[in-house]
Amino acid sequence: MENDAATFRFSLAGIPRPQRRDMVREVAGRAIANLDLTPKTDDPQMEVETRFLPGLTVTDAWVSPHVAFSYDLSRGDDDFTLLWSSSPARGGVLQFGSELPADGSAALLSCADRMDFETHEAFPHVSVKLQRSLLCPLLPDAEAALMRRIPADNPAMQLLKSYLASYRVLHEAGPAAQLAHRAAIHMADLVALAVGTDRDATELASGRGLRAARLDAIKRWTLAHLISPELGIKSVADAAGLSARSVQLLFETEGVTFTAFVLRERLALAHRRLSMPHLAKRTISEIAYGCGFGDLSYFTNSFRKAYGETPSDARHRALARHH
CATH class of the missing domain: 1.10.10.60 (Homeodomain-like)
Incomplete structure (x- = not known):
């Protein structure tokens, strides 16, 4: 387990095999993710990396087959998480009676309400957790958008994924407070655009996040x-x-x-x-x-x-x- 001011990493790679199930359940599940997490294999595997930005966290994770559900809702908050699988897998997440399959599509989830996960094979996924104060000015009807499936080819989702890829590279080169603040705003804009906003919010988000993501893509093409x-x-x-x-x-x-x-x-x-x-x-x-x-x-x-x-x-x- 590694931790610094901007990044948290957790891996089972260095944990002795007999201890991994308990480590997954007690540490990775209940202590870190606030999930009652049960591996479906005798040799569970897990790699997690979380980057912390102002008002927002980005987590890249790879987890072997498991069953999980919210552990202690009293520890939760009223923020939101945009979740998607980075490659297809059999399984998904359930909330409010609606299922998000691990097929690359995304959905906005409520951190204040129960979530149920089950995967039948390795589940690589990405989550962007946003504080309510960051997202709601752009998405006033956030609750109405919960568990609304967003196709993987949604243009704003594609821009968000591209922007995240660039941010990961810059973050590894040396996280900077100013960069993190701007990146958080741009990511929130793109999340709002992907989920769906009202007209005024769309204009605001388009004026920042969409423009930043387009410029980022153009710069990368130019450098190539x-x-x-x-x-x-x-x-x-x-x-x-x-x-x-x-x-x-x-x-x-x-x-x-x-x-x-x-x-x-x-x-x-x-x-x-x-x-x-x-x-x-x-x-x-x-x-x-x-x-x-x-x-x-x-x-x-x-x-x-x-x-x-x-x-x-x-x-x-x-x-x-x-x-």
């Missing part, structure tokens, strides 16, 4: 094609299904242009490559062209402005540290 000399705002817009102007406006919400973003990332890539000893035999021009630059003079001038030294100086200084 960063070294291509054909990269341009038109190719990015075509890939995103948006107009070039819409893409530009998305970047401007962060105070940067698309061109400036590409230049910054290409320069950073070149800087990293100039610092790598195994690339020491490559010429400056080879590295510049390999990072997507088409003009060596432009690369050199831009590099000097960004880092206060020439590419050659940066290389010599970096390589000197390795000797």
Whole structure:
């Protein structure tokens, strides 16, 4: 079991097999998840990772077949959890007489009311738990939306999953309070959009979460094609299904242009490559062209402005540290 200010991890991997059933029931189930959890196998397996953000927690879990139900409702709260299976499994969750099968679809659950779980095979799943104060301004009729199935291909759900994937990477690089606060707001927006909101709330959520998720997807596509000399705002817009102007406006919400973003990332890539000893035999021009630059003079001038030294100086200084 690992715990820090931003992340909690629990695993049965290091627990002796004879102790695992009791560990699942008493620690993972009753103490941590507030569930009466009974494994359906003699060798239960469990991997859990929870990330804590302001007003919101994201949990990625993998659990071997089990039966579970809410353990002590007096310990609960009146918050909400959006739950879905990250890959299909036989089983699901039951609340208010409605079932959410583990088929990739999602539903909003009430943390204040009993939940029943049963899976007949390993159950990989994701849950986003939101405080009422974070979700209800966006979803005033949250109770009416409980256990309403959200298809896996729901556009807002797809954006939420994509945004979560990016946040996990950034979080591992070093959690930052400002990032966590913004990410929590954007995730709440996307949850509200997926579940369904009234018109005013939809406009608010679309103005933040949807825009942030689209920009995140565009940035990831851009970075994946960063070294291509054909990269341009038109190719990015075509890939995103948006107009070039819409893409530009998305970047401007962060105070940067698309061109400036590409230049910054290409320069950073070149800087990293100039610092790598195994690339020491490559010429400056080879590295510049390999990072997507088409003009060596432009690369050199831009590099000097960004880092206060020439590419050659940066290389010599970096390589000197390795000797």
